[in-house]
Amino acid sequence: RMTTGPAPVSAKADTPIQAETGAVPVMTRDNGAPIGDNRNSKAAGDLGPVLLEDSHLIEKLARFDRERTPERVVHARGTGAHGVFRATADISDLTKASLFQPGKETPVFVRFSSVIHGKDSPEWLRDPRGFATKFYTDQGNWDLVGNNLPIFFIRDAMQFPDMVHSLKPDPVTNRQDPNRFFDFFSATPESTNMLTQLYSNLGTPASYRTMDGNGVHAFKLVNARGETVFAKFRWISRQGVRTLTAAQAGAQAFDYQTHDLYTEIAKGNYPSWDLMVQVMRAEDFAKLDYNPFDDTKEWLGVPFRKIGEMTLNKVPDNFFEWTEQSAFAPSNMVPGIEASPDRMLQGRLFSYADTQRYRIGANALALPVNRPRVAVVNNSQDGQLNASGRSARVNYFPAALAPKTTPAEATASTYMVDATVVARPIAKTNNFAQAGIFYRALPAAEKADLIKNLSGDLGKVVSPRTRTIMVSYFYQADKDYGTRLAKAVNVPMAEVEKAAAEYRAANPEQRAAN
Ligand code: HEM
Numbered sequence: 359r360m361t362t363g364p365a366p367v368s369a370k371a372d373t374p375i376q377a378e379t380g381a382v383p384v385m386t387r388d389n390g391a392p393i394g395d396n397r398n399s400k401a402a403g404d405l406g407p408v409l410l411e412d413s414h415l416i417e418k419l420a421r422f423d424r425e426r427t428p429e430r431v432v433h434a435r436g437t438g439a440h441g442v443f444r445a446t447a448d449i450s451d452l453t454k455a456s457l458f459q460p461g462k463e464t465p466v467f468v469r470f471s472s473v474i475h476g477k478d479s480p481e482w483l484r485d486p487r488g489f490a491t492k493f494y495t496d497q498g499n500w501d502l503v504g505n506n507l508p509i510f511f512i513r514d515a516m517q518f519p520d521m522v523h524s525l526k527p528d529p530v531t532n533r534q535d536p537n538r539f540f541d542f543f544s545a546t547p548e549s550t551n552m553l554t555q556l557y558s559n560l561g562t563p564a565s566y567r568t569m570d571g572n573g574v575h576a577f578k579l580v581n582a583r584g585e586t587v588f589a590k591f592r593w594i595s596r597q598g599v600r601t602l603t604a605a606q607a608g609a610q611a612f613d614y615q616t617h618d619l620y621t622e623i624a625k626g627n628y629p630s631w632d633l634m635v636q637v638m639r640a641e642d643f644a645k646l647d648y649n650p651f652d653d654t655k656e657w658l659g660v661p662f663r664k665i666g667e668m669t670l671n672k673v674p675d676n677f678f679e680w681t682e683q684s685a686f687a688p689s690n691m692v693p694g695i696e697a698s699p700d701r702m703l704q705g706r707l708f709s710y711a712d713t714q715r716y717r718i719g720a721n722a723l724a725l726p727v728n729r730p731r732v733a734v735v736n737n738s739q740d741g742q743l744n745a746s747g748r749s750a751r752v753n754y755f756p757a758a759l760a761p762k763t764t765p766a767e768a769t770a771s772t773y774m775v776d777a778t779v780v781a782r783p784i785a786k787t788n789n790f791a792q793a794g795i796f797y798r799a800l801p802a803a804e805k806a807d808l809i810k811n812l813s814g815d816l817g818k819v820v821s822p823r824t825r826t827i828m829v830s831y832f833y834q835a836d837k838d839y840g841t842r843l844a845k846a847v848n849v850p851m852a853e854v855e856k857a858a859a860e861y862r863a864a865n866p867e868q869r870a871a872n
Contacts, residue, residue, distance in 0.1 A: 387413075387414055387417060388417060388421070393414055396414075399412055399415045400412040400415070427682070427683075427717060427718060428716070428717050429476060429477040430471075430477075430713075430717065431522075431713060432473050432474070432522055433471040433472070433473050433488045434471075434475070434476050434477040434479075435471060435472050435475065435476065435477055435478070435479050435481065436469045436470055436471030436472075436488065436681060437469070437470055437471075437566070437615065437616040437619055437620070437677075437681060438467060438468060438469040438470070438673075438674055438680055438681035438684060439467070439468055439619060439623060439670040439671075439672065439673050439674070440465070440466070440467055440670065440671065440672040440673075440674065440680075441465075441466050441467075441468060441628075441668055441669050441670035441671050441672070442463050442464070442465055442466060442668070442669055442671065443457070443463070443464045443465075443466050443491075443493055443633070443666055443667070443668045444461070444462070444463050444464075444666055444667050444668075445457060445458045445459055445460050445461065445462045445464075445665065445666045446460060446461075446664060446665060446666050446667055447460060447663065447664060447665045447666070448460050449635070449663075449665055450581060450582065451581060452579045452581060452587055452589065452635075452637060453579040453580060453581055453589075453694035453695060454580060454581055454582040454693060454694035454767070455495070455497070455500070455579075455692050455693065455694030455695050456495060456496055456497050456692075456694075457493055457495040457496075457497070457500065457692070458665060458666070458694075464493050464494060464495050464496075465493075465494045465731065466491055466492060466493050466494065466668060466670075467491075467492045467494075467680065467684060467727060468489070468490065468491050468492075468668075468670060469488065469490045469681055469684050469686065470487060470488060470489060470490075470566040470615065470619070471487065471488035471490070472485040472486075472487060472488070473485045473486050473487075473488065473525075474522075474525050474526060474534070475527075475534075479612075480610075480612035480613075481610070481612060481613055481614055481615040481616065482562065482602075482607040482608060482610040482612070482614060483607075484556065484557070484561040484562055484604070484607070484811070485556075485561065486505045486506060486507050486552075486556060486561070487505060487506040487563055487566065487569060488503075488504075488505055489504050489505060489506055489566075489569070489570075489571030489572070489593060490502070490503045490504065490684075490686040491503075491504075491571070491593075491668070491686075492684065492686055492690075492727075492728075494730060494731040495692055495731075496731070496732060497692040497693055497732070498690075498692050498730045498732055499690045499692070499728075499730045500690060500691055500692045500695060501686045501687055501688065501690040501691075502571075502573050502591055503686045503687065503688050503706070503710070504571045504572045504573045504574055504591070504593075505571070505572055505574060506560065506563060506569040506570060506571060506572070507552065507555050507556065507560060507572065507574075508555075508570075508572040508574060508592065508656045509551050509552050509555065509572075509574065509653060509654050509655060509656055509792075510552055510574055510653045510654060510702060511543070511546070511548075511549040511552040511553070511654070512546060512548060512549065512654070512702070513548055513652050513653055513654050513701060513702060513784065514701045514702065514705075514783075515701060515702050515704065515705020515706065515709070516701075516705070517546070518702070518705065518709075520542065521542060521546070524538045524539040524541065524542035524543075525538075525539045525542075536815040536816065536818045536819050537818070537819050537820055537821070537824070540815070540816060540819045540824050540825075540828055541821070541824055543828065544823075544824045544827040544828050544831075547787075547789040547790070547831050547861070548652075548654045548787060548789045549654070550789055550790050550793045550831045550832065550834075550835055551654050551655070551789075551790075551792045551793040551796065551835075552654065553793075553812070554793040554796055554797060554808070554812075554832070554835065554839075555796060557808055557811040557812035557815075558601075558796075558800065558804060558807065558808045558811070559601035559602060559603060559604075559804060559807055559808075559811075560599075560601055561811070562601060562602045562603070562604060562606075562607035563599075563600070563601055563602070563615070564600035564601055564602050565597075565600070565614075565615055565618040565619070565622075566615050566618065566619050566629075567595065567597045567618065567619065567622060567629035568595055568597045568598060568599055568600035568601075569595060569599060570592060570593055570594055570595050570599055570631075571592065571593035571631065572590075572591070572592050572593070573590055573591035573592070574590075574653050575590070575651075575653050575688075575698060575700040575702065575703040576588045576589065576590055576638075576650055576651050576657075576698040576700055576703075577589050577590070577591070577695055577696065577697065577698055577703075578695075578696040578697065578698050578771065579637075579694060579695060579696075580693075580694050580695075580696060580771045581694070582767070584771060584772075586640075586696075586771050586773070587637050587638065587639050588637070588638050588639070588640070588650065588698055589635050589636060589637050589638075590635070590636045590657055590660075591633065591634070591635055592633075592634045592635075592636070592662065593631040593632070593633055593634075593668070594631060594632045594634055594662075595629070595631055596629070596630045596631060596632060597629055597630075603807055604807070604810065604811050604814070619670075619673070620673050623670060623671065623672065623673050624673070628669050628670060628671045629669070629670050630667060630668060630669040630670070631667070631668045632664050632666070632667055633664070633665050633666040633667070633668060634662040634663060634664055634665065635662070635663050635665050636657050636660040636661065636662055636663075637660070637663070638650060638657065638660060646786070647786060647788055647791070648786050648787075648788045648791075648792075649784045649785065649786050649787075651698050651699050651700040651701070651784075652700075652784060652786075652787070653700055653702045653703070654789070654792075655788070655792055656792060658792065658795065674727075679725070679726065679727065680726075680727045681727075683718055683722070683725050683727055683728070684727045684728065685710070685711075685714040685717075685718055685722045685723065685725075685727075685728045686710065687706075687707075687710035687711045687714065688703060688706040688707055688710060689706075689707040689708070689710065689711050693767060693768045696770060696771060701784075719741065719742050719743055720741030720742055720744075721741050721742065721743050721744050721745075721746075724744075724745070724746065735762060737753045737754060737755055739753055785867070786867070787865075787867065787868070788868070789831070789834075789868060790831060790834040790835040790868070791835070793832070793835035793836070793839075794835040794836040794839070797835060797836045797838075797839045798836060805839075805842075808839075809839075809842045809843060809846055810846075812832075812843060813843055813846035813847050816828055816829075816843070816847050817846065817847045817848075819847075822849070822853075825847050825848075825849050826849050826853045826854060826857050827857050829843050829844045829847065829849050829854050829857075830854050830857035830858040830861060831861075833854050833855075833858055834858050834861065834862075834868070840854060840858075841854075
């Protein structure tokens with residue numbers, strides 16, 4: 359029965375809730391029109407179906423259906439905060455980057471993260487932690503996209519998707535499986551240093567406030583005279599580095615790190631870090647027993663110089679808009695900071711901006727969290743969700759109708775390359791020495807934790823061959839380390855010695871441990 363007159367109801371069904379204070383805003387649809395009823399769908403009478411003409415209902419459900427964007431393919435779980443960076447030292451001898459003028463303050467947004475599991479995974483799982491900083495400088499945005507650990511598992515971007523696949527849940531069972539990732543790592547001896555640090559208690563930080571951050575790669579710094587040096591960056595936590603044992607970590611709430619950051623900032627207990635830089639010149643490289651652009655190595659023994667301080671003082675008003683939609687990319691650099699030939703960094707220069715165009719969209723950098731604090735002047739245009747507000751007929755260059763300049767100071771440094779193009783591993787791989795140095799520096803209790811943590815996962819590996827090869831790597835880093843692990847995962851020492859000897863025979867350039 360169709361009627362067109364007023365509905366036969368006695369009272370308005372969507373009873374308003376009394377506001378505690380102030381005026382009560384009128385609810386509207388996305389087109390701005392007022393909503394008359396936000397609880398009851400339009401139905402054909404008491405017993406009839408809901409009508410397609412209820413555009414408010416359809417819009418509400420359709421918007422809800424689209425609330426998720428794809429999560430980050432790695433580092434999906436994270437939390438962010440706003441803050442400020444203050445330069446404290448004159449490093450104009452090293453770089454022309456304007457953010458380093460002493461005393462200058464630059465707003466920042468930082469996102470901390472874990473790596474492997476999904477957006478809602480527990481924060482206490484063993485993982486490297488991401489420490490990504492976006493500096494909104496007056497020359498555009500510089501992103502320092504680092505981790506708490508100073509090194510990485512692999513040294514060539516070609517291996518990154520394989521490594522991540524091995525660490526992510528099994529595509530059949532959807533469970534992370536040490537049989538898979540140790541299979542990968544047993545053919546990747548350069549991971550020995552990173553695995554040693556990851557299975558130490560550094561793999562379970564007490565909070566995001568109490569961990570250091572590392573740019574990991576070497577970067578090139580260029581000064582106003584065009585002179586170049588290579589540099590590594592490190593954030594040193596002013597709260598001190600604090601970690602948890604595996605047992606302590608397992609007892610934490612699934613969101614303990616986000617909770618800690620939000621509650622400490624709310625209390626006014628703002629966390630802060632010192633930014634340090636290490637510098638090497640091309641002339642220094644010959645004396646190194648490793649490749650300076652190998653991200654599985656620290657620049658041990660190279661002094662750190664403090665160049666600034668960062669304080670985080672506000673959590674975002676909206677998690678999705680700021681933290682989820684943030685787009686950090688190593689390719690976001692400013693004049694005076696450039697890439698080095700590090701083969702991982704070179705791959706990252708492509709991968710981040712690429713995934714963000716897919717994950718967020720072509721106009722990702724126009725969102726408030728990603729937008730530079732200086733005007734963006736170029737001819738890129740249109741694309742999904744464009745709200746540039748631009749009205750200009752000249753969208754090409756060069757153009758006498760609306761000239762624009764490209765200053766010489768902003769051109770990249772020049773450098774000589776005289777080489778045969780070839781795909782082959784780097785020289786001076788030196789895969790084990792630094793893991794041994796790290797192990798020997800640990801206090802006895804933390805050595806025991808490392809053995810326990812590592813053997814806990816390695817002991818689950820069914821293949822004796824994989825277990826033996828893995829132990830032989832740790833043994834080549836340090837005999838005591840390898841011997842204790844062998845015992846913990848039931849591998850005979852004679853087999854370990856044999857695997858280590860085979861490795862050294864096949865890789866004569868490797869230095870023996872100790
Ligand atoms: C996030 C790729 C190595 C630190 C990501 C994302 C991708 C990616 C695709 C997701 C980005 C997004 O959706 O916004 C790669 C590739 C690597 C590599 C291809 C090697 C070739 C590294 C290394 C580090 C690192 C060596 C540490 C120095 C991070 C961090 C994030 C991230 C901190 C999260 C950034 C955020 O909070 O949004 N990586 N990554 N990655 N990566 Fe990597």
